[in-house]
Amino acid sequence: MQELVGRITALDPEVSETLKVITYFDALVGAGAGIDALLRAAATLSGVTAGIVHHDRVQRRDPSGRRVDGDPVIQAPTRGIPGGRVWLERGDTHIVGDEMVVERLALAVTLTLARHEPDAAVEIVVDADRPLVDRVAALARLRMDGSRRVRAVALPLDDDAPGSVPLTAAAGIVRVLLDDGTRAAPARGGVGPWVSADRLPESWDAATTALRLTDSAHPMVDAGELGALLLVAKAFDPAAPPEDVTVLAGLPRRSREILDALVNTESLRAASAALGMHHSTVQARHGALTQELGYDPRSSLGRARYLTAELLLRLSER
Amino acid sequence: MATTLARPPFDPELEAVLAVLADMLPPAITPEMIPMLRQGLPGAVPIEDVLAEAGVERVDHTIPGHGGDLIDVSVLRKIGHAGPGPGIFHTHGGGMIIGDRFTGIGGVLAWVVEHDAVAVTVEYRLAPEFPDPYPVEDCYAALVWTADHAEELGIDPERLIIAGASAGGGLAAGTALLARDRRGPALVGQVLIYPMLDDRDATVSTAQVDGVGVWDRTSNVTGWSALLGDRRGTDDVSIYAAPARATDLSGLPPAFIDCGSVEVFRDEDVAYATSLWHAGVQAELHVWPGGFHGFDQMAPQSAIAQAMIAARDAWVARLLAR
Numbered sequence: 001m002q003e004l005v006g007r008i009t010a011l012d013p014e015v016s017e018t019l020k021v022i023t024y025f026d027a028l029v030g031a032g033a034g035i036d037a038l039l040r041a042a043a044t045l046s047g048v049t050a051g052i053v054h055h056d057r058v059q060r061r062d063p064s065g066r067r068v069d070g071d072p073v074i075q076a077p078t079r080g081i082p083g084g085r086v087w088l089e090r091g092d093t094h095i096v097g098d099e100m101v102v103e104r105l106a107l108a109v110t111l112t113l114a115r116h117e118p119d120a121a122v123e124i125v126v127d128a129d130r131p132l133v134d135r136v137a138a139l140a141r142l143r144m145d146g147s148r149r150v151r152a153v154a155l156p157l158d159d160d161a162p163g164s165v166p167l168t169a170a171a172g173i174v175r176v177l178l179d180d181g182t183r184a185a186p187a188r189g190g191v192g193p194w195v196s197a198d199r200l201p202e203s204w205d206a207a208t209t210a211l212r213l214t215d216s217a218h219p220m221v222d223a224g225e226l227g228a229l230l231l232v233a234k235a236f237d238p239a240a241p242p243e244d245v246t247v248l249a250g251l252p253r254r255s256r257e258i259l260d261a262l263v264n265t266e267s268l269r270a271a272s273a274a275l276g277m278h279h280s281t282v283q284a285r286h287g288a289l290t291q292e293l294g295y296d297p298r299s300s301l302g303r304a305r306y307l308t309a310e311l312l313l314r315l316s317e318r
Numbered sequence: 319m320a321t322t323l324a325r326p327p328f329d330p331e332l333e334a335v336l337a338v339l340a341d342m343l344p345p346a347i348t349p350e351m352i353p354m355l356r357q358g359l360p361g362a363v364p365i366e367d368v369l370a371e372a373g374v375e376r377v378d379h380t381i382p383g384h385g386g387d388l389i390d391v392s393v394l395r396k397i398g399h400a401g402p403g404p405g406i407f408h409t410h411g412g413g414m415i416i417g418d419r420f421t422g423i424g425g426v427l428a429w430v431v432e433h434d435a436v437a438v439t440v441e442y443r444l445a446p447e448f449p450d451p452y453p454v455e456d457c458y459a460a461l462v463w464t465a466d467h468a469e470e471l472g473i474d475p476e477r478l479i480i481a482g483a484s485a486g487g488g489l490a491a492g493t494a495l496l497a498r499d500r501r502g503p504a505l506v507g508q509v510l511i512y513p514m515l516d517d518r519d520a521t522v523s524t525a526q527v528d529g530v531g532v533w534d535r536t537s538n539v540t541g542w543s544a545l546l547g548d549r550r551g552t553d554d555v556s557i558y559a560a561p562a563r564a565t566d567l568s569g570l571p572p573a574f575i576d577c578g579s580v581e582v583f584r585d586e587d588v589a590y591a592t593s594l595w596h597a598g599v600q601a602e603l604h605v606w607p608g609g610f611h612g613f614d615q616m617a618p619q620s621a622i623a624q625a626m627i628a629a630r631d632a633w634v635a636r637l638l639a640r
Contacts, residue, residue: 065618065624
């Protein structure tokens with residue numbers, strides 16, 4: 001591991017290395033690894049001993065994964081967790097990667113502890129792997145009836161909305177918020193469809209897909225408005241995009257703007273006006289783009305193909 | 319293409335390592351990747367530094383290999399070694415196609431230090447340039463050289479073991495069979511670390527580990543095809559090249575065998591241990607749950623790797639103690 005991944009201390013704070021830290025911790029949490037494994041991960045990635053104190057119990061692991069006994073002299077950098085703290089034993093020397101490691105360690109530990117809390121009710125009610133009886137019991141703890149109309153909202157991890165809880169979803173760690181009609185719409189997020197509370201996992205599943213479809217142009221996506229397109233988005237594998245998506249991805253920005261206008265206006269004339277271009281120019285570009293795409297984006301089938309490809313492209317550009 | 323055949327899940331810590339390594343280490347190794355893989359891994363620690371840190375000195379010798387051609391061996395012993403001590407003959411891993419005599423040497427160095435042992439590690443020639451029987455015959459020639467020079471090397475000939483991982487485990491098993499059949503050097507133990515034993519690609523575990531993990535089915539076919547060419551999977555393969563084909567394992571030294579439950583070699587390794595027991599040979603077998611091939615080297619910090627290494631070290635310690 002050390003040899004292959006390279007110690008973070010030896011590396012520039014490149015995006016790829018940051019992603020490796022996130023990927024590693026996310027995979028550990030997703031696979032249900034324990035606190036012990038999380039400490040070993042932090043120690044291995046940083047090259048120094050990592051520790052936790054939780055309800056007065058101290059655990060420490062060195063970079064080779066072994067247990068370290070006794071009380072630590074150095075606890076820096078450090079982060080708070082519910083009921084305690086985690087840290088790296090680096091000391092005064094500031095290493096760029098440390099902050100990211102200790103940050104993700106704290107988050108992963110918080111999630112793992114929450115999973116074992118008896119009252120992790122929100123996590124349980126949206127979890128499709130839990131039997132119905134567990135979910136109904138958890139709903140009761142939230143003072144919710146199984147037939148209550150409610151929807152799940154998926155928020156980005158950095159959105160610390162009151163009542164939201166961090167949770168591992170298919171696409172990484174996000175936040176979940178339950179909306180019984182009293183919540184204000186989020187500034188950025190994915191909103192699941194309204195369901196009876198005992199079917200919340202369906203709403204949550206749709207909400208996480210909707211969150212993945214958000215971008216700066218579409219900060220809030222309501223899964224309920226996507227209808228059958230949601231199924232297409234869920235089936236999409238960014239590692240193996242269909243040709244319609246790769247062709248679209250390869251077009252220059254201006255072509256994409258022209259396509260957007262061609263598809264979303266009633267006539268070529270209206271598209272020309274929206275783009276501020278001459279009618280004959282837009283007509284020529286329409287012909288050329290039809291060639292490039294392999295379909296006419298203004299035909300009814302072409303519109304469907306374009307809009308679907310554009311939606312999927314958002315998933316792959318995240 | 320990944321298979322949909324059910325397989326045991328990876329251990330959570332190991333799965334996380336695989337997630338990180340996904341873009342650096344593809345599960346499937348194909349013949350055209352061999353030259354790139356032979357260039358070594360970026361960031362690998364130089365062998366001189368590894369030896370210095372362990373307090374181990376190295377003396378190289380050039381000796382006759384298969385057919386009398388010259389090959390290299392390195393003798394590794396603790397600085398200030400007071401002989402004679404136990405001997406460890408090491409055959410390195412790398413799918414028969416890559417690696418050198420210091421590949422995976424870390425575990426051997428730990429025994430050298432712990433037991434004041436002397437290790438001899440052999441630079442056998444690699445396939446496909448040197449197909450079967452070059453690799454295993456080079457190993458056997460170096461084992462004979464080691465036994466013949468035991469006294470000057472500081473090795474107690476009564477306490478000589480053979481050890482290897484992966485392809486090196488297969489070569490260790492094959493070399494032990496050669497030593498038995500040619501009445502060659504006496505070995506007191508064979509440490510077969512997730513050994514590569516079977517060229518036939520017909521087990522359930524090879525079907526389960528296809529496009530996932532480390533050293534998957536495609537990689538394994540690449541390795542065996544390099545070693546055996548068109549003979550792979552036919553009746554024209556010796557028990558020394560593919561020890562899984564041996565029907566009589568009697569008269570072999572006690573064996574230690576370990577592997578992961580999610581690796582191609584699982585079924586052939588379990589079968590080899592079973593065959594040893596059937597033949598009346600002592601064997602210790604560990605199948606570590608959720609382990610991919612070589613996980614102890616790739617994720618040494620994981621709980622399961624530490625348990626694997628501890629079990630292996632304990633067996634060697636019991637064998638070499640006196």
